[in-house]
Amino acid sequence: MSDVVLKIEHLVKRFDDQTVLKDISLTVREGEVIVVVGPSGCGKSTLLRCINALEEIQGGKILLNGSSVSRESRNLSEIRQKIGMVFQSYELFPHLNVLDNIILAPTKVQKRSREEAKVEALALLSRVGLLEKANSFPRQLSGGQKQRVAIVRALCMHPEIMLFDEVTAALDPEMVREVLDVILGLAGQGKTMIIVTHEMQFARAVADRVIFLDEGVIKEEGEPDQFFDHPKTERAKEFLRTFTFERKHTHS
Amino acid sequence: MNWDFIMKYLPLYQRAAILTVKIGIAGIFFAILIGLLCMAVQNLKIPVLRQVVRVYIEISRNTPLLIQLFFIYYGLPKIGIRTNATVCGIAGIAFLGGSYMTEAFRSGMEAVEAVQLESAYSLGLTRWQTLQYVVFPQALSICMPAFMANVIFLLKETSVFSAISLMDLMFTAKDLIGLYYQTTESLFLLVVFYLLILLPVSLAGSLLERRLRYAGFGT
Numbered sequence: 001m002s003d004v005v006l007k008i009e010h011l012v013k014r015f016d017d018q019t020v021l022k023d024i025s026l027t028v029r030e031g032e033v034i035v036v037v038g039p040s041g042c043g044k045s046t047l048l049r050c051i052n053a054l055e056e057i058q059g060g061k062i063l064l065n066g067s068s069v070s071r072e073s074r075n076l077s078e079i080r081q082k083i084g085m086v087f088q089s090y091e092l093f094p095h096l097n098v099l100d101n102i103i104l105a106p107t108k109v110q111k112r113s114r115e116e117a118k119v120e121a122l123a124l125l126s127r128v129g130l131l132e133k134a135n136s137f138p139r140q141l142s143g144g145q146k147q148r149v150a151i152v153r154a155l156c157m158h159p160e161i162m163l164f165d166e167v168t169a170a171l172d173p174e175m176v177r178e179v180l181d182v183i184l185g186l187a188g189q190g191k192t193m194i195i196v197t198h199e200m201q202f203a204r205a206v207a208d209r210v211i212f213l214d215e216g217v218i219k220e221e222g223e224p225d226q227f228f229d230h231p232k233t234e235r236a237k238e239f240l241r242t243f244t245f246e247r248k249h250t251h252s
Numbered sequence: 253m254n255w256d257f258i259m260k261y262l263p264l265y266q267r268a269a270i271l272t273v274k275i276g277i278a279g280i281f282f283a284i285l286i287g288l289l290c291m292a293v294q295n296l297k298i299p300v301l302r303q304v305v306r307v308y309i310e311i312s313r314n315t316p317l318l319i320q321l322f323f324i325y326y327g328l329p330k331i332g333i334r335t336n337a338t339v340c341g342i343a344g345i346a347f348l349g350g351s352y353m354t355e356a357f358r359s360g361m362e363a364v365e366a367v368q369l370e371s372a373y374s375l376g377l378t379r380w381q382t383l384q385y386v387v388f389p390q391a392l393s394i395c396m397p398a399f400m401a402n403v404i405f406l407l408k409e410t411s412v413f414s415a416i417s418l419m420d421l422m423f424t425a426k427d428l429i430g431l432y433y434q435t436t437e438s439l440f441l442l443v444v445f446y447l448l449i450l451l452p453v454s455l456a457g458s459l460l461e462r463r464l465r466y467a468g469f470g471t
Contacts, residue, residue: 052373052374054370054373054374077373077376077377077378078376080373080374080375080376081375081376083374084374085371085374087367087370087371089367091367091368091370091371093368093371093372093385093386093390094390095389095390095393104375104377104385105375105376105377108377108381108385109375109376109377109378109381110376153375154374154375157375157376
């Protein structure tokens with residue numbers, strides 16, 4: 001078995017008096033692709049935000065390669081470099097062009113040389129088919145292009161794990177594909193990833209393991225085929241039914 | 253129009269204009285400093301100081317510059333602080349402008365969305381790096397129109413300096429009208445000199461705005 005990259009133990013997250021995540025435990029091994037699905041408001045995004053210490057946690061532990069991730073960690077910036085995060089709303093920096101967006105953190109945070117970072121950035125851009133956009137500004141790109149740049153920006157930091165937070169939710173249907181293809185490619189290269197998505201077919205294709213989150217707890221966990229074809233819990237069955245459509249016949 | 257009169261007193265206006273610009277620039281410089289400081293206090297939510305800043309802003313914005321100048325020029329000596337008219341003029345512009353600058357800077361900072369900061373943090377940028385590379389450049393661009401409007405507004409406000417006997421443009425004009433009764437010429441020169449000062453600033457401002465907006469915003 002490969003090494004454990006991320007270990008979450010009994011994670012509890014509360015907003016005021018509302019408990020959003022209740023006792024979540026999860027182990028992610030190197031090269032594993034975890035897809036988190038569940039109804040809106042079940043805590044999927046919050047889970048990702050906790051892993052990146054964008055949210056304070058009220059209980060439990062998050063360990064990345066054995067070192068604790070929390071807002072109190074003194075080396076928080078160092079830890080976050082190892083966790084790549086891609087947001088639903090892309091969040092490219094609007095005042096920087098594509099290339100500068102990508103090499104900002106490698107040069108300022110990792111103190112790599114501009115030249116070296118640039119070479120890697122261009123190589124990555126070319127891999128996602130956006131080499132010719134290197135000098136464009138974010139507002140000149142389509143949503144799908146922006147999201148691919150955001151993925152490259154995260155990749156350029158050489159993270160040990162990538163978190164994808166509903167990265168296609170804000171995209172037009174035609175652009176969803178180009179982004180998902182990039183993520184599928186990363187899975188093929190053995191990147192460790194946690195993906196929150198509503199794209200069920202994609203989830204099935206990319207996942208090594210599916211986590212079904214509902215009301216702040218992991219209701220079900222399993223391999224994609226097993227989860228999608230034979231969900232064990234009633235709640236999961238009900239959830240998956242919302243993605244299939246049948247024409248209702250009425251007799252006159 | 254008496255051109256001889258105009259030519260004769262042109263140097264007087266020049267000197268007054270230079271004084272006006274000097275005091276204006278110095279005042280605006282300190283207004284920017286005050287604005288940055290107050291913005292930082294508000295942004296970092298420093299207790300007590302935050303309330304002090306709030307009170308300062310309300311006083312500064314809701315009283316006319318003329319009255320502020322009177323307080324500084326005639327009031328402060330009563331409690332033992334003696335200064336000259338030049339320092340009073342600078343202090344007046346700084347006191348008035350500080351609050352306007354604070355609000356301009358604050359609006360710029362607040363316009364940068366929280367998730368932009370999170371995006372920077374998630375890349376490993378520290379708090380300061382995030383401010384330096386992500387927040388400030390965007391905030392600067394956003395607040396630039398308000399900032400330039402403030403600069404022009406403050407330069408125009410210098411016209412009340414004559415009330416504390418500063419030999420500025422307004423003072424010169426009033427003086428000449430009083431002495432020679434050449435109202436048209438004196439006022440003509442006054443308008444021309446104010447335009448000479450403000451038009452370039454205005455043009456530079458729009459240029460700067462356009463330059464800072466070159467990338468256009470919208471994620």
